[in-house]
Amino acid sequence: MHPGVLHRRFLNDLSTSLFSFVLPLLPTSEELNVKEEVRGLIEKLIKTLEPSARLLSFGSSCNSFGLRNSDMDLVVLIDDPNATIEPGNFVESMATLLERETNFNVKPLPRARIPILKLELAPSPALPFGIACDIGIENRLAIENTRLLLTYATIDPARVRTLVLFLKVWSKRRRINSPYRGTLSSYGFTLMVLYFLVHVKQPPVLPNLQRIMPMRPMEEEEVMLEGKNVYFFDDVETLRREWSSVNFESVGELLIDFFRFFSHDFQFNNSVLSLRAGQLTKESKGWVNDIDVGGLNEMARDRNRLCIEDPFEITYNVARTVTKDGLYTIRGEFMRATRILTQRPDRAVLALAELCR
Ligand code: CTP
Ligand code: MG
Incomplete structure (x- = not known):
């Protein structure tokens, strides 16, 4: 057979094989449900410490690049501007609370460069790989870069x-x-x-989502967060319609x-x-x-x-x-x-x- 034809055939084969390789490694809907339940439970507990706190997922559990049994990345956001919360101390309070109220193995790292709380749930029949998660405080940029990755994946x-x-x-x-x-x-x-x-x-x-500007005539779009420009074009409907x-x-x-x-x-x-x-x-x-x-x-x-x-x-x-x-x-x-x-x-x-x- 002509080498060009063989090469074509290999490339087709490779694409099909890549899809079948990845498919069984995706998280099951059951796993996603359990993780969402865990997030909700921890959020409820954290609200007893600070009512304006929310607990959000970021990283692979919500950028669509998640693999089966991957760790959960969570972040606490505190919406009340009058709440005075020092991240290290908050990590310690969460550790005490979750130690008392849950079965998680709790490991606080309050003095790390970025204070976090590590949680682990041992494997059980329902959850054969257990759960591991890291909870950070107020890392709003991580939420934004997660959204950016997700938007790219959606295109x-x-x-x-x-x-x-x-x-x-x-x-x-x-x-x-x-x-x-x-x-x-x-x-x-x-x-x-x-x-x-x-x-x-x-x-x-x-496309470069950080360079596409909306059609509306206006000065360059800037959305500032912690002194960083976190603007990107996130209107997926318009992208689907107008970019191919x-x-x-x-x-x-x-x-x-x-x-x-x-x-x-x-x-x-x-x-x-x-x-x-x-x-x-x-x-x-x-x-x-x-x-x-x-x-x-x-x-x-x-x-x-x-x-x-x-x-x-x-x-x-x-x-x-x-x-x-x-x-x-x-x-x-x-x-x-x-x-x-x-x-x-x-x-x-x-x-x-x-x-x-
Ligand atoms: N992150 C970051 N800066 C880094 C590493 C990570 O801001 N140097 C944030 C990003 O929001 C990223 C999230 O942490 O989406 C998780 O990073 P990582 O664990 O490397 O990626 P995952 O997609 O979660 O991959 P894995 O399944 O291997 O955990
Ligand atoms: Mg991760």
Whole structure:
């Protein structure tokens, strides 16, 4: 058979295999219901401490990139402007309360840089993997960046969700999704995929939601939160009606191209990935890593090996956890993935299994 035909067939096969790979890893509706019940229960208890408090989910439980049995990310928002609440103390009060009123294993971290409360429920027949959740205080930016990710997913769920979910599984199986061990968070990998679909692919698969302005004649839209511009175009109905991509590549093609781009083309040494603004230089952001700052500052040096700008908190490098070794490993994994997918074995299913081994 002609090699072109074989290649076409492999790409079709790869796309179908990606959908079937991801499908059984999605959370069941039962799991989602239990988690929502847990959230509601904890919220009720927290309201006894502070009546104006609300408990909201963020992260993968509501950005549509959730996998089965993933942790819950929760945040307490306090609406009463007169309530004087110090996050560390509030974490301690919540810990005491939840210890007394629930079966959760409670671990407060009130003096951490960002105070949080960790909760764990041991596995049971009804919940074979238990529940783990982190509760933070007043992290409103996380709610907004969760909404941004969800809106991107909503524009083209078949391609965007499949790519992100696959990358999350792949990065976890290959052990490069551990911010505490020098590699990158799921949030970081998700931003890489979105950056690729908005700024690298031509024609783009997704619009830049932070650049689309409403049709109404008015000055540039700014929505400020904690001193950050958190504006993005979130009118999904209008997007559905008025925006459609002219990029028709299949999810399989996009995956191969994603790995290829980050194996060979992206300049890790001097570039910053910015979903908001496209490719930036480390120099322009002051995120330099190759100055010799001496032995004492090895940690500071390591902070900007991989640079991913947060969409709203633009002075914050989401990938600051990635060390020199971590980046080396991540890049090695991108190359391995490119190799496996471009060697075109007979069956895409086998390639995916090999990729995630
Ligand atoms: N977040 C953030 N800054 C980071 C990491 C995370 O603001 N450096 C916030 C984001 O709102 C993100 C949420 O925390 O959506 C959860 O991050 P993470 O756990 O990395 O992503 P999940 O999608 O929840 O992935 P997982 O299923 O692996 O938990
Ligand atoms: Mg999470």
